Amino acid sequence: MPSPLTHDDPVAFGAYRLIARLGSGGMGTVYLARSAGGRTVAVKTMHARIASDQAFRTRFRLEADAARVIGGQFGAAVVDADPLAETPWLATEYVLGPPLDEAVEIAGPLPEASVQVLGAALCTALGQLHRSDVVHRDLKPSNIMVTAYGPKVIDFGIARAIGDDRLTSTGAAVGTPAFMSPEQTTGQEHTPAGDVFALAGVLVFAATGQGPFGHGQPADLLYRVRYGEPDLTNVPGALAEVLRRCLAKDPGLRPTTSELAAQLHDGGGEFAEHLPHDLLAEIGRRATEVWQFAPSRLPAPLGEQLQSATTPPSSGPARRRLLAIGGAAAGLAALGGGAWAWGGWGKRDNDGKPGRPDSSGEETKNLDDLWMGTYSGTVDFIPLAPFMVADLALIPWGNTDAVDPRTGERKWQTRESGATSGIAVDGDKAYQLLSAPWVDHQGGPWPLQIASIDLAKGDVGKPIVRLSDVNGALAGTQLLCAADGVVFVAGGQGKFLYGGFRASQTWALHAIDLGPGKRLWSKPLPSRPDKSRRLHFLTARVVGSRLVALQETNAGKVRAVVRDVRTGALTWDRPFDDAVADLVRLPLATDDEHLYLGSGPLQALRLSDGKQQWSSESDRPGTAYGPPSVKDGVLYAVEDQRGLVAVDPRSGKELWGEKGDQGESADLACRPVIGTKYVYYRNGVLLRAIDVTSHRVALTYETVAKRFYEHERAKVIVAFGDKQAEAFPLR
The missing domain is CATH 3.30.200.20 (Phosphorylase Kinase; domain 1)
Structure with missing residues (x-):
């Protein structure tokens, strides 16, 4: 989209x-x-x-x-x-149509007749290339667009003239591992026969929903392509025999494009006649949709706004530093679509490299990550928060990607909208807002709908919640959280505006029982100015009978708000004066009795009435801390110029601090991640693991990541930088 x-x-x-x-x-x-x-x-x-x-x-x-x-x-x-x-x-x-990978997601594996006519048309397309002495070299489902008049081949970024190797290093494998030819995996000459091999892989995908050599790490795929037999189990019998010849390891045994076209289809009838109804409907929808988009542009990130603004006098260097960090992480809570694309990744093949001695003279071991991946999006924002559920990390950004946190392998991707504000997890269950067209709805609102996600396959079920009086197409809609079978949603009424709010819209917080799909209560929320892109809620979670949240005001201030989950009644509401909005869009640090806040002084607020139980200002006035984490009766936070500290959450008294004098680069934007043996936080370009017994740096990992999230079941930390994802062991 x-x-x-x-x-x-x-x-x-x-x-x-x-x-x-x-x-x-x-x-x-x-x-x-x-x-x-x-x-x-x-x-x-x-x-x-x-x-x-x-x-x-x-x-x-x-x-x-x-x-x-x-x-x-x-x-x-x-x-x-x-x-x-x-x-x-x-x-x-x-091109008015979806790429083939999306077409299969929408309509499921294509019928045999559809695959045959698709293959014959692609043979004709490739034949035209080959007659001009050009080979494609990267034919794959995402590079084939399906229209009502036939397929179109796109993305010739690594195409080249036959016999021309000037742009390829000797022995270098160039292409997409799952659809490479065996000769391509070793950097040998890729001839038209190589395109035929890739085409057969594409047709296997069209017929079954997966490539002939499965999925997995690139090295494993390359090995199977070169030495393994293709899996044609679910390919219809007659078609399977045709494609098996195309997938021969020896290029000389493969048919030409003209021979293959004759074996696939006789050329009769219109292309559209052979397509499933659901796919034709999607092509028609896209043909209409393209005229409904009006120019829209996101504002400059907050960091640039801060740099151009006059900074007011501060109480000291720590507060100024918080503003600088806030600028670096800016824009995270802003509205704006983003197409998540999970890219290349790989498991590390070494045990690490020597680290440098800390100030005590003890050498730490500087290790490598478990895996590293890349992603791209239409907006260069850091993903706000993956959702750790079952054995997956759900990463919502455009669509929702389900990633194995241990390997980085993408297991599935939903087709429905998985925008940052559109996912909620309740135990081992996940729920998602269903996407709606981003258009003006003159005939009334698009119903707000919520469905469950099949965590095994990524299938999004039928709506279990449908609110006809809430316009689910409004860009500011947020699925906040879920607990005990109840979801909490910020939804509005009024006319749609692409990517932002209208002052004429009305907004409310809704609590919905997922069992009958009935609304339990609604409470009004402030309206937003025209074209505002700031969401109402920065983060929220249910603690017992309370919904605890951080809300952003129209003036850009942050407030801590607690409501009764049964009635929606406001329990208390107080300002969070030191918070930079984008810096606190993180999982909340709470236990049964308190909400713990950093991003300035470290403090504890009573959940019962919002009163301050304690503050670091009483013992350490002027000292700044990052956002805290709490687990097993200990509160952890990063202290400015010092590093990690552990605090008694009941009294605010310090239990211990990180030993060593290397805290000048401690990152106050970093929320500590708590394991059993170590607590992790970012310091400079390193992720540090602090031993909870010795209070010293035990392990370090070089990282470009800025946000870190724990998957306790997988014992993995999943981390994100600007365009890169990494994973580290959680010990």
Whole structure:
């Protein structure tokens, strides 16, 4: 789904005004754009950081040339391009249809007749490339768009002329492991027979929902592609025999594209006649949807706003530092769509490397992470919070990705909206807001709907909650949390605004019993100014009979609010004066009696009445702390210029502090992660593991991550940086 432009995206490329972002990756960004005459196009650009590299520019030019070769019948027709511009760009037709991987998610594995006609059409497309002495080299489901008139092959980023190896290092494997040819895995010459092998893998996926060599780590996939037999168990018999020949390890044994096309289909009938109804409906929906998007642009991140504003006098260096950290983490609670794309990842193959001695002279061991992954999104925000449930980490950003926290392997991805504010977990159950079209609803609101997620497969069930008087399409809708079969949702009424609020909208907090799907109570929330993008709630959780939350005001201030979960009655509401909103959008630190707050002084507020039980200001005035964590009767926080400290949560008295004099780089934005033997926090470029017995640094891990979340069942810490995910052992 298209998402808003960022504050620093260009206005136009050539004659094409940018409307929205379609996606972003390691090479560049793709935009939805329109000409003055109303022609809708997709504009692909190259990131500025690589545009100065002549090799990348050459690849970009060759991609445009290959797209022109395949033409508009079997590819996205090239409308315009400027590969010599400061930011190279390529404008193609906007293809009205989903990529094949999404088509299979929507309609399920395709019928045999659909796979046959799809394969024959793709043979014709590849044949046209091959006759022009070009091979694609990265044919996969996401690079095939399904339209009502036939498939279109896109993304020729690593296509090249047959026999031309100038842009590939000898022995380097280039492509997507699950759909590579055996010769491609070892960096050998990729001929048209290699494209036939990849095409067969694509058709196996279309027929079964998975590739012929399964899934897993890249190294495992490459090995199976090169030496293993394809799994054609669920492929219809006649089709399986045809594809088995295409998947021969010896390129000489594979049929040509023309031979394969003749074996698949006789060419009769219209392409659309062979497609499932659900897939045709999705193609029609996308054809209509493209005209409903109006230009929209996100504001500059809070960090840039802070830098350009006059900073008021502070009470000391610690408070100034909090503002600086808040700027670095800015924008996290803002509205704005983002298309989550889980990228490459890999398990580490070594045991670590020597660390440096700490101030005591004892050497720590600087270890590697368990795995490292990349992700891309249409907005460069850090994901706010994964949801740890069962043996998965659910990562909501556009869609919801379910990742194995031990390996980084993506298990499944939902098709429904999994925006940051759209998931809630209750024990081993997960619930999700169902997506709604982002359009104006002249005939009334789009019902707010909630469904459960099948954690084994990622299937989103039928709605178990449906509120017809709440407009589920409004961008500020939030699924806050769930507990004991009740979900809490911030929902509104009124006219839709793309990516923001309207002052005319009315908002309320709703409690809904998931059993009968009935609303228990609703309590009004403040209206938001026109075009505001700040959500009502920063974080929330249920503690016993209380709903504990941090809310953001229209003035950007934070308040701690507690309500009775049975009636919604307000128990207490008080300001959280020292909080930077984006810095406290984290799991709350609570026990049965208190809410613990940092981001300034460390303090405990009684859940019963909101009164302050204790504050660090009484013993350590002016000292700043990061957001705390509490477990097993001990409160942990990062103290400015010092490092990790442990505190008695009942009295606020310090139990112990980290030993050693290396706390000057302690990260006050970091919430400590608590294991059984160690407590972890970020210090400079290291994730430190502090031994709870010796109170010294026991282990360190180099990291680019900024947010850390524990999966206690898997005994893993899942961490996120700007474009990178990592995992570390939780001990």
